Amino acid sequence: MTTELRRLRNYIGGEFKDAADGRTTEVVNPATGEAYATAPLSGQADVDAAMAAAAAAFPAWRDATPSERQKALLKIADAFEARAEELVATESENTGKPLGLTASEELPPMVDQIRFFAGAARLLEGRSAGEYMEGMTSIVRREPVGVCAQVAPWNYPMMMAVWKFAPALAAGNTVVLKPSDTTPASTILMAEIIGEILPKGVFNVVCGDRDTGRAMVEHSTPAMASITGSVRAGMQVAESASKDVKRVHLELGGKAPVVVFEDADIAKAAEDIAVAGFFNAGQDCTAACRVLVHESIHDEFVAALAKNAADTKTGQPDDEDVLYGPLNNPNQLKQVAGFIERLPAHAKVEAGGHQVGEKGYFYAPTVVSGLKQDDEIIQNEVFGPVITVQSFTDEDQALAYANDVEFALASSVWTKDHGRAMRMSKNLDFGCVWINTHIPLVAEMPHGGYKKSGYGKDLSAYGFEDYTRIKHVMTSLDS
Numbered sequence: 001m002t003t004e005l006r007r008l009r010n011y012i013g014g015e016f017k018d019a020a021d022g023r024t025t026e027v028v029n030p031a032t033g034e035a036y037a038t039a040p041l042s043g044q045a046d047v048d049a050a051m052a053a054a055a056a057a058f059p060a061w062r063d064a065t066p067s068e069r070q071k072a073l074l075k076i077a078d079a080f081e082a083r084a085e086e087l088v089a090t091e092s093e094n095t096g097k098p099l100g101l102t103a104s105e106e107l108p109p110m111v112d113q114i115r116f117f118a119g120a121a122r123l124l125e126g127r128s129a130g131e132y133m134e135g136m137t138s139i140v141r142r143e144p145v146g147v148c149a150q151v152a153p154w155n156y157p158m159m160m161a162v163w164k165f166a167p168a169l170a171a172g173n174t175v176v177l178k179p180s181d182t183t184p185a186s187t188i189l190m191a192e193i194i195g196e197i198l199p200k201g202v203f204n205v206v207c208g209d210r211d212t213g214r215a216m217v218e219h220s221t222p223a224m225a226s227i228t229g230s231v232r233a234g235m236q237v238a239e240s241a242s243k244d245v246k247r248v249h250l251e252l253g254g255k256a257p258v259v260v261f262e263d264a265d266i267a268k269a270a271e272d273i274a275v276a277g278f279f280n281a282g283q284d285c286t287a288a289c290r291v292l293v294h295e296s297i298h299d300e301f302v303a304a305l306a307k308n309a310a311d312t313k314t315g316q317p318d319d320e321d322v323l324y325g326p327l328n329n330p331n332q333l334k335q336v337a338g339f340i341e342r343l344p345a346h347a348k349v350e351a352g353g354h355q356v357g358e359k360g361y362f363y364a365p366t367v368v369s370g371l372k373q374d375d376e377i378i379q380n381e382v383f384g385p386v387i388t389v390q391s392f393t394d395e396d397q398a399l400a401y402a403n404d405v406e407f408a409l410a411s412s413v414w415t416k417d418h419g420r421a422m423r424m425s426k427n428l429d430f431g432c433v434w435i436n437t438h439i440p441l442v443a444e445m446p447h448g449g450y451k452k453s454g455y456g457k458d459l460s461a462y463g464f465e466d467y468t469r470i471k472h473v474m475t476s477l478d479s
């Protein structure tokens, strides 16, 4: 018996539409490995239509007062809260995430982040107007940049979409957003909710693959392209955007060092690091994936971490005991398994190291020790439930190992020594340093990295300003 697949559609100019040429892709639930929907595989005509709708809606949305934009965003936050159960169920079908944790750990921060940007809409920062030249007054205008092309990833499909559209809309831009081709369902549901609140064309969703994303970034309409994804994808976006010098906002990979000194609370550090490394199956650009531990506590720490890994459960979304669900797709499962299969002889798998179950794309919580700084698994992003452990001799070596990767998004230090924590915070070359914790985020603080982790900030007033442009207006006092 064949079951009818749900038909997801693009949201363009206030209407749900199939791709102009009718092409679709199947959308698979990674917890079962079975298709449950189809989504448009959008081409140039669909991108053109979405860009035209966003461009047409821009002048009126730009000219709406900050107060009006705030009101609309607050309504969206309220509506998401009211339909939380539906959003969570859809996100879980998209990704296989545990239902309970998605409801408690993802939905509330998302709603809070929208409310934060609703407030930011009314706080437009600029230098003071004044007479910086005799007989002239200068003022600064902070304006929206225009239409924004935004590409969201599959690891947190709803929350990453919020990180993109909320600051963009708050600042007065209009948006064409593309969810990942593996996780479009929750974004389409968000479009349905948002569509009841915003004017037509202000928020548009185009489903599709890499070629769709490229068509969006290369399109002449958007003034800005923003992507959260892999380094490879970010480099392609930067290259495509360079053709007409578009503004680019890139949130790419991570390889977070987690530096545990000998005076840390070992049991607590091992417990917290296991959660921060395995949450969302480690599919998190800030995941606590690369532990550096002082040699004097190495064995004790590895044993504690391996025990926490063994106690961590992965499984189906409705199982209340699980910390994380499946990897997002078969390629991701292959990528994670590949890193373990290719481990050098000096590495030791302390926990996990294998697929779990026969259906879906589950992988066991894994801890690997005995690694060297130039090993593949130390230098490259695994994006799976795998925590590596290396040992160091002193602060200088810890710092050298921590900074010696191409990524620079997040890091953490575990110590009771305040001076050491402060020295490490100064010298760690990462966009975020946590001290005696790892992974919490707040809407008020910036998220974003350096080096191959990209540039531009998400969240915070900095993220909001990334979606604005500055204009200097100078007026002669004689006129």
Ligand SMILES: NCCCC=O
Residues within 6 Å of the ligand: 155, 156, 283, 284, 285, 286, 439, 441
């Ligand atoms: N913990 C949220 C990280 C966003 C990117 O993966």
